[in-house]
Amino acid sequence: MRLTALPAFADNYIWALVADDGRAVVIDPGQAAPVLAAAAQQGWVPNSILLTHHHDDHIGGVAELQAHFPAVEVYAPVEPRIAIPAHRVGEGEHVQALGLGFHVVSVPGHTRSHIAFHTAEHLFSGDSLFSLGCGRMFEGTPPQLLASLRKLASLPAQLMVCCAHEYTLSNAVFARHVDPTNAALSQRHEEALAMRRDDLPTLPVSLASELECNPFLRTNTPAVQAAVSAHLGRPVTDEVDVVAGLRHWKDGFRT
Numbered sequence: 141m142r143l144t145a146l147p148a149f150a151d152n153y154i155w156a157l158v159a160d161d162g163r164a165v166v167i168d169p170g171q172a173a174p175v176l177a178a179a180a181q182q183g184w185v186p187n188s189i190l191l192t193h194h195h196d197d198h199i200g201g202v203a204e205l206q207a208h209f210p211a212v213e214v215y216a217p218v219e220p221r222i223a224i225p226a227h228r229v230g231e232g233e234h235v236q237a238l239g240l241g242f243h244v245v246s247v248p249g250h251t252r253s254h255i256a257f258h259t260a261e262h263l264f265s266g267d268s269l270f271s272l273g274c275g276r277m278f279e280g281t282p283p284q285l286l287a288s289l290r291k292l293a294s295l296p297a298q299l300m301v302c303c304a305h306e307y308t309l310s311n312a313v314f315a316r317h318v319d320p321t322n323a324a325l326s327q328r329h330e331e332a333l334a335m336r337r338d339d340l341p342t343l344p345v346s347l348a349s350e351l352e353c354n355p356f357l358r359t360n361t362p363a364v365q366a367a368v369s370a371h372l373g374r375p376v377t378d379e380v381d382v383v384a385g386l387r388h389w390k391d392g393f394r395t
Contacts, residue, residue, distance in 0.1 A: 141157050141158065141159055141160075141238070141240070142157070142158045142159075143155065143157055143158075143262065143300075143302070143344070144156045144157075144158060144178065145154070145302070145341050145344075146174040146175060146178055146199075146341065147174065147306075148169075148173075148174050148201075149168055149170060149171065149172045149197055149315055151305050151306045151307065152168075152170055152171075152197055152198075152304055152305055152306075153302070153303075153304055153305065153306065153341065153343065154166060154167065154168060154169045154171070154174055154175060154201075154301045154384040155167040155168070155264060155304075155390075156175070156178065156184075156186075157238065157240070157262070158182070158183055158184050159238045159239075161262065162183055162184040162185055162187065163184065163185055163186075163187040163238055164179070164184045164186050164187060164238075165186075165188045165189075165190060165237045165238055165240070165242075166186045166188070166189050166190070166205070167188060167189075167190045167191075167192070167257070167264045167266075167302070167304075168190070168191060168192055168198040168199070168204060168264075168266060168304050169189060169198075169199075169200075169201040169202060170195075170196065170198050170199065170200045171198035171200060171201045171355070171359075172201035172202075172204035172205050172208070175201060175203070175205060176204075176208060177206070185209060186205060186209050186212045187211075187212065187213070187237060187238060188212065188213045188214070188215065188235070188237040189202060189205065189212055189213070189215070190213045190215050190216075190235065190237075190242065190257050190264065191214065191215065191216040191217070191222060191224075192217070192254060192256060192257070192264065192265070192266025192267070192268070192304070193217065193219070193250065193253065193254040193267065194217075194219050194221040194222045194251060194253070195251070195267070195268055198304065199216075199222055199224065199268065202214060203224065203225050206225075209306075213227065213237070213284045214226035214227065215227045215229050215235050215242075216228060216229070217229065217230065217246075217253045217254065218230055218253060219251075219253040219257045228332070229244045229255070229264065230244060230246055230255065231244060231245065231246035231255075232244065234381070235257065240259050241259065241260075242257040242258070242259055242264075243257065243258050243259070244256075244257060245257070245258065245291060245295075246288075246291075247265075247268040247269075247288035247291060248279070248280045248284045248285075248288060249268060249274070249275065249277055249280035249281075249284050249285035249288045249289075250266075250267045250268055250274075250275030250276060250277065250278055250279070250280065251267075251278060251279045251280070252279040252280055252284075252390075254266060254267070254268050254275075254280075254288075256268055256269075256292065258295060260296075261283050261298075261299065261300060262299060262300050262344065262393075263292070263295060263299040263301045263302065263347060264301065264302050265292065265301055265302070265303045265304070266303070266304050267303070267304055267305065268289075268292065269289070269292050269301060269303055269350070269354075269356075269357075270287055270303045270305060270307045270308070270311055270356070271301065271307070271308040271332075271342060271343060271345045272311035272312050272325070272328070272350070272353055272354050272355075273304060273306055273307060273311035273312060273314070273315070273354065273356060273390065274289060274354075274356040274387070276387070276389050276391060281312045281387060282380050282381075282383055282384035282387070283380050284382045285383055285384075285387065286359065286379055286380050287290075289293070289356055289357055289359075289383070291355075292347075293347075293351060295347060296347070297346070297347050297348035297351060298346065298347070298348065299346070299347045300344035300345065300346055300347075301343070301344055301345050301346070301347055301350060302343060302344045303343060306341060306342065306343070308332045308336075308342035308343070308345075309329075309333065309336060309342070312325070312328065312329040313395050314355075314389075314390055314393050315329075315353065315354065315355050316329060317367075318355045318360060318364060318367045318368075318386070318389075319355055319358070319363050319367065320376055322352075322353065322362065322363070324349070324353050325352070325353040328345075328349060328352075328353045335367060335369075343373075355386060356383065356386060356387075357366075359379045359382040359383050359386065360379060363389070364382065364386070365382055366384050368381075368385040368386050368389070371381045371385060371389050372385050387390060
């Protein structure tokens with residue numbers, strides 16, 4: 141099974157897992173054109189489409205792909221704002237595609253109905269988790285965001301995180317501001333800079349690396365808690381307070 145990242149828009153990635161026989165699982169196709177071009181050039185056919193949430197940069201290409209590939213199966217969260225014929229899936233359910241089991245995890249925070257999918261090797265996190273960051277909290281609450289991040293952090297550390305945006309460098313600047321003495325984070329930042337200089341994606345990245353480097357997955361550590369306390373000008377009360385302060389800080393952060 142071959143993993144492919146298809147660039148879309150300014151900084152999105154549409155992920156595809158392609159089997160040896162050319163059938164593919166496509167995740168969050170916000171645009172049809174990159175998928176159609178790759179399918180034509182490489183001779184593969186979308187078999188299934190997985191959607192993590194309702195934002196148009198994740199679902200905007202589905203209708204056109206359904207028109208080109210009428211047999212494609214679509215799996216989406218229980219969300220009326222996704223007005224596309226689809227199998228609706230939620231927490232604890234499984235999607236079978238190309239002989240793989242995709243486990244469904246409910247991760248509200250960025251949106252209230254956001255889900256993620258993971259196999260034994262890959263985590264397709266949409267906008268719930270980015271490398272060195274997480275999605276803006278548009279609809280969820282800080283307790284929901286913390287619970288979702290904890291849920292993702294508890295998955296097997298060897299999973300390769302396939303998130304939907306190339307935000308690693310901007311996230312790294314903020315993360316190092318929060319956690320400046322983190323050697324693993326410094327190394328990840330340097331590696332990501334080299335990747336982008338060579339026009340390579342910084343993804344996927346192991347969940348193990350994110351657990352070492354991503355401040356949003358490290359809200360229980362003294363260094364992150366102290367940084368958020370200093371930013372707020374008061375002691376933090378618990379991890380919900382930490383993640384809320386961290387997310388608000390990141391939303392207004394400028395380099």
